[in-house]
Amino acid sequence: MVDVLKVESLSVYYEKNPAVQDINFNVQEGNLIGIVGPNGAGKSTLIKAILGLEKSSGSVSIFGQKVNDVRKQISYVPQRNQIDWDFPVLVEDVVLMGRFTHIPWYKKASKLDREIVVESLEKVGMLEYRKRQIGELSGGQQQRVFIARALAQHADLFFLDEPFVGIDVTSEEIIINLLRELRDEGKTVFVVHHDLSKVEQYFDQLLLINKELVDFGSVHQVYQPEILAKTYKGSIQLFGANENIMVVSD
Structure with missing residues (x-):
């Protein structure tokens, strides 16, 4: 079986300081993977390096090929604070952007493309807002629209950077359920x-990072106090009825 993603010795440096260093892992299809680590650990940088959006060393293969050869199969949802929400564009046009990798530059969107836009908006519960300006929506609604754009692309590998930050409970539930559906369809989904x-x-597997890869594996194997303490460079305390984990810095 060909790995969906294979990362070997991946490193990114900013002015000789490592942002991520010597990252190695491989993933097979049909997994929902959380990328977890403290602030400044390199989580977003790792995604961008995998996608070729950061200058890096090492190698990345996706479906056994170079990233640029399989762009159509990869969907990326950046952090909301990286998006210009004042840009005057309608919700349906944002989602249509997910079809651009399938539409030749000399052609207009087809009836099928428009149908896929409608279908994607329906899945995230945003069809009634299709004629709204994207900047008029709440944070959760905006995030759902960008998830719809990712769905419209019909990709096989998804990267989402902090999709649950600053959104309402309803939007979070809709999004995580859609990500599970993608996983169940054999897609591979990474979530910072x-x-x-x-x-x-939420997740089947966890990738724990603090500039270096601390651990990667099933949630059952990796979600352990000693491994989390190593990741966050602090002690771990369990509290509450569900034994939620709290990190206490040394």
Whole structure:
């Protein structure tokens, strides 16, 4: 079986300081994977390096090929704070952007493309907002629209950077359920995530990073106090009825 993603000796340096260093792992299809680590650990940098959006050393192969050869099969949802929400564009046009990798530059969007836009908006519960300006929506609604754009692309590998930050509970539930559906369809989904209390509920596997790869494996194997303490460079305390994890710095 060909690995969906294979990362070997991947490193990114900013002015000789490592942002991520010597990252190695491989992933097979049909997994929902959380990327977890403290602020400044290199989680977003790792995604961008994998996608070729950061200058890096090492190698990345996706479906056994170079990233540029399989762009159509990869969907990326950046952090909301990286998006210009004042840009005057309608919700349906944002989602249509997910079809651009399938539409030759000399052609207009087809009836099928428009149908896929409608279908994607329906999945995230945002069809009634299709004619709204994207900047008029709440944070959760905006995030759902960008998830719809990712769905419209019909990709096989998804990267989402902090998709649950600053959104309402309803939007979070809709998004995580859609990500599970993608996983169940054999897609592979990476999610940069910060809420440790939900990783057991949300993910099949965890990639723990603090500039270097601390551990990678099933949630059952990796979600352990000693491994989390190593990741966050602090002690770990369990609290509450569900034994949620709290990190206490040394």
